[in-house]
Amino acid sequence: MLSIAFASPFAQAQKNLIASTQTIAGHTAYATAQGWLVLSPTKPKNVTIRYANVSMGLYLIEHKVPKKVLKIVDKTPKSVAAITPTSIIPVTVLQEQNSVIALGKIDKKIAWGTPLMGACGTLRGFVVGEGIITSHYLLDFLAHRDSYRDIGMTLEPSTMGMRVESVNPFFAHNPFAVGDVILYHDAKKESIHQFNNAIGESTIGTKHYFRVLREGTLIGFTAYTLPFLGGGILAHTYLEHFGALWDKNLKIVEVKEGTTIAQLGLKPTDKLVALNGVVVTTDRDVRKALNVPIEESLSMLIEREGLQFLVYVPRNYLHTKSHR
Numbered sequence: 372m373l374s375i376a377f378a379s380p381f382a383q384a385q386k387n388l389i390a391s392t393q394t395i396a397g398h399t400a401y402a403t404a405q406g407w408l409v410l411s412p413t414k415p416k417n418v419t420i421r422y423a424n425v426s427m428g429l430y431l432i433e434h435k436v437p438k439k440v441l442k443i444v445d446k447t448p449k450s451v452a453a454i455t456p457t458s459i460i461p462v463t464v465l466q467e468q469n470s471v472i473a474l475g476k477i478d479k480k481i482a483w484g485t486p487l488m489g490a491c492g493t494l495r496g497f498v499v500g501e502g503i504i505t506s507h508y509l510l511d512f513l514a515h516r517d518s519y520r521d522i523g524m525t526l527e528p529s530t531m532g533m534r535v536e537s538v539n540p541f542f543a544h545n546p547f548a549v550g551d552v553i554l555y556h557d558a559k560k561e562s563i564h565q566f567n568n569a570i571g572e573s574t575i576g577t578k579h580y581f582r583v584l585r586e587g588t589l590i591g592f593t594a595y596t597l598p599f600l601g602g603g604i605l606a607h608t609y610l611e612h613f614g615a616l617w618d619k620n621l622k623i624v625e626v627k628e629g630t631t632i633a634q635l636g637l638k639p640t641d642k643l644v645a646l647n648g649v650v651v652t653t654d655r656d657v658r659k660a661l662n663v664p665i666e667e668s669l670s671m672l673i674e675r676e677g678l679q680f681l682v683y684v685p686r687n688y689l690h691t692k693s694h695r
Contacts (some may be wrong), residue, residue, distance in 0.1 A: 381452040381459045381500070384488035389456050395434050401494070402437030410484050410497050410504075412604060413624065422515065425616055425625055426471060426603035427504060429512045441494040443513070445508050449658075451495050453481040454488045460580040462487070467505055469603035470567035471519040474502025499604045500619070519633070521599035522579065523547060525607070525658065526563050531584065533688060534562055537658035541612035542596050546592040548585060549662050555582040570596060583675045606654035609661050613684065618641065635682045637673065644679060645672035 391402040396417040400407040409415050409430040415425070419433035453460045460481065468475035475496065477487075487496040487503060496505040523542035526533045556566055557580050560618045573579070577596045582589065583658040600611035606619050614630020615623045621643040626633050645651060646660040647670050669684040 380490045381454060381461070381488060384452065384490060385454050385456070385459055385493040386549045387439075387441060387486060387492040388454050388494075390439045391437065392456070393434075393437075395432065397482070398432075400432060400434065402440045403443065403494075403513060404440050406431045407434045407437065408509075408513070409497070412618070422512075424512050424517050424603075426519075426601060426605050427508065427512065427517070428499065428604040429509070429517075430503075431513070431560045432643055442492070444489065444493045444495065445507050445510060448489055448495070451477075451487045451489055453477075453479070453485045453498060455485060461470075464503070464505075468496075468503065468508055470571050470576075471508075471568055471599055472525070472607050473564075474499065474603070475505045476501075477503055504603070518575070519599035519602070520570050520573055520575065520577075520596040522594055522596055526553070527567065528563065532560070533566060535583075537655075537662055540610075540630060540661050541609060542597065546594050547583075550585070551594070552584040553581060554589075555586060577655075601654075606657070608654045608657040609641075610657065617654070619654070621654070621657070631684060635684070637682065640675070642674040643671060644674050646670070 393400050395407060398409045398411065398415045398418065400409050406421060409432055410428050411430060412428055415430050415432060419694040420430050421433055422431040426553045449464050451461055451462060451464060460479065462479045462481065464475060465478055466476040482496040483498060483500055485498045486494060487498065489495050494506065496503045496509065523539040523545045524547040525536045527536040529552050531552045533553040535547050535549055537548045538545055538549055556569065562570065573596050575596055575598060581594060582591050588619060601607040603617060604615050605624065606617040608617050610617065614627040615632040615637065616625040618624050623637060623639050623641045626638055643651060646657060649660045651657045651660055671682050673680055673682060
C-alpha cells in the first residue's frame with residue numbers, strides 16, 4: 372500500500388468498496404442498486420445470470436439483496452484510485468472510454484478487474500488489461516441501455532482528418548473504402564473521439580452524411596448505423612457477423628445457436644490461426660486480412676486441443692444477414 376499521505380483521500384472509498392463487495396460462488400461481486408455486478412473475462416459459473424454483456428465482461432447475477440450498495444457516477448474525474456481491500460493506488464485517467472472499441476486509459480499498469488474509485492467513495496470504472504471500462508458504460512449496462520452502434524469501419528488518425536483503417540466487408544452496401552479520409556461527418560469536422568461518441572449515441576438505422584477524400588477525389592455518401600458486436604474486452608474482428616465472439620487471443624468465447632459458426636462445428640476455445648492463408652494473431656490482423664477481395668470462399672485455419680484444421684465459409688454465405 373502507498374504511504375498514508377497518498378492513500379488517505381481514498382480511505383473512505385476503500386471502506387465503501389469493502390462493505391459493498393462479496394465473493395459469490397467464487398466470483399467477486401459488487402453490490403449496486405440494480406443487483407450484484409460481476410466483471411469477468413469468461414461467463415461466471417454456478418450463479419444465475421440476470422443480464423449479461425459478454426463483450427464488456429459484465430454480468431448481473433442473482434443473490435440476496437445487499438445491505439450496502441456502491442454509488443456509480445457518470446463522469447470519471449481525472450484523479451481516481453485503483454482500490455482493492457488491501458491497496459490504494461492513485462491513478463490519472465488519460466483518456467475517457469468513448470466507444471466499445473475505444474476503452475479508456477490510465478497512467479499506470481494495474482491488475483485486470485481492479486475497481487476504480489473516486490475520493491468521494493463512488494465507483495468510477497474497472498481496469499481491463501490495458502484499458503478501462505468507465506462508469507458511463509457501467510450505468511448503460513445496469514440500465515439495459517448497452518446496445519452499441521457500428522458504422523462499418525475503423526479509423527486511424529491522419530494529417531488531413533480521420534483515415535479509414537479497415538472496412539467491414541459484411542456490411543451490406545458498405546460505402547467506405549480503406550484509405551478514405553473523412554473530412555466531414557454530418558457537416559462537422561470531428562476528432563476520432565467525437566466521431567465515436569456521435570456514432571455510439573445514435574440510434575440503429577440513423578442516416579449519417581459523409582464527405583470524404585478518396586484517392587484525391589472529393590465524394591459524398593450516406594451510411595447507416597447498425598448493431599455492434601465484439602469489442603470491449605473482446606476482439607473486434609468483423610467475423611462476429613457469422614455468430615461468434617472472439618477474445619483478444621482470437622479464441623471463440625461464445626457461439627450463437629443456428630449461426631454459420633455453429634453450422635461449421637466450431638465451439639468455444641477454438642482458436643483462429645489464419646484467414647485465407649494469412650496468419651493472424653490480433654483482431655487488427657483479422658480486419659486487415661478481410662479487406663483483401665475474397666474469391667470463392669473464406670478459409671479459416673482453426674486450432675483445437677493442439678490440432679489444426681480448415682473450415683470454409685462459402686461465398687454465398689459471406690453477405691447473408693448478420694447474426695446480430
